Amino acid sequence: MAHDTALWNLICRRDAVAFDAFYRENAPRLCAFLRHLVGDRQVAEDIAQETFTSIWDRPRGFDPDRGSLRAYVYGIGRKRAAEWWRSQRPREVDQEIVSMVSQAEVQSVREAFFLLSREQRTLLWLREVDGQSYSELAAIFEIPVGTVRSRLFTAREQLRSIWHGTRQSQKESA
């Protein structure tokens, strides 16, 4: 956290080298996170760049007592993704590519993962793959740490339940 405060002070003093290093380290992971939210690589990249640009242009609002700098950036990215969606006019989705995975068709943890709700997927992804801590997740989703814990548990339990059900039905059919 002391590192975050020192880095934030550098950013506020317009240290482009420090900010560029921060950007290079975090932008790819933010992009991966945003792809889960917007479903489009290019849009995710644009939103990630807008997120970092907005912080560079107007460095304010980060409070180290409320979470890490990384969580602060993800929180802004999440809000910008929601703003992007809210600004979109509905478009026709190609039904050919919208292939539902039903519970009976689940072959892997990956497919079971996609049967979770979007929020559960995002939360579990950030925790398991991105390694975000409970306090970081609490800052990103603006929920209490206790809620992070219970939602992660619910997501894991649901994924396990889907996966168990699939294996059970596969055994029975065999």
Place this chain on the structure above:
Amino acid sequence: MNCGSTVEFVSALCDGEVIPVEAVRHIRNCKTCGITLREYLEIGTELRCEASLEPVEAASPISWERKKRIGSNWLREASEIIRIPRFAVALMIVTILGLSSGLVALKTRAARTGQILTLTLRPSESSSGGPVQCSMLTDGPKIAPCSVILAVESGTVASSTRIVARDENRFELGVRSKFVSKQAAEADKTLESSLSYPFKNLDTWPEKRLWLELGQNVPIEIAGGETMTLRAAFSNEGFSADPRFARNPDELDVSFPVLLEGKIVVFDIPSATASATSKGGCVFMYAPASGRYVLSLSPFAGSVEGRIEQNRIHFEMNGRPYEFVLGAPTADGKRIWILHDSKYRPSLEKEGAQDNQPFVGSADSQHCD
């Protein structure tokens, strides 16, 4: 404590959180909770393996030094001081920004396409366990190692493989493996020795270096007398993270909802999200002065039918058009049912609840009324 009251702590333990002593005692002595913990860890490992299939692109370079601060202060001051219509100020600013954007936005999109290497780890023939596959990118700034848990005849092997170097279709791999026999796991009841933390202290395990050609089977000896075979192949299959490509058909998501009556904003609940995933489940929203809206993908008493268009929900009530605008696509179907209860107040349902705070939530079909 029993399994029911402990299971949430099993999940927390997975995440390296400190949990109550009573919960630890129960988990240590409970076979069911031990299995749950192992399965949670396996899920995490599998997701990380899948994630390694996702191409990770380096951030597009941006020249931060050349990016001048587009401060809001002078913008605000200009619109306040200059005695010309605000629209004219806005138009002037748009023009200036349009002209300067070509100079400022020095973005070079780096397009890299890393090949995906799929590793197959096969236990010895005498083993009852089958082969395990996992995949990783061959190129990128941070390549996640390929970590798997392998069931072998006399126990379990946790193995983590990383790419050290590459020469065309030959890869130098660094393999760290640890064997835990069934007897050792049973003799020592502590969590650390029972594969609850299969990759704990991974960095301290000895790393074996080997060169592997595509299609070649390389045997690897593991402490404890076990062996496994490692084989590598390129895979062209990626991991689609596109949320539109797969979704639970019963899933209803509501995030950052805005409700419009015609073009008038009825309410806006930023940063709030809720999801219902079970059949007949519902999402509800409460806003002071508006009451509660209940949304479900199945019809229910008193509801009106609406129409879904990605992140928008259109419906009519009392002859007036309404539209929910959401921060993400709400469901994959086209039909939705909405109930408005203008008299609802949280305090009527729960004593002491605050009526002046907006919120969203979800419930299963049993609790949607």
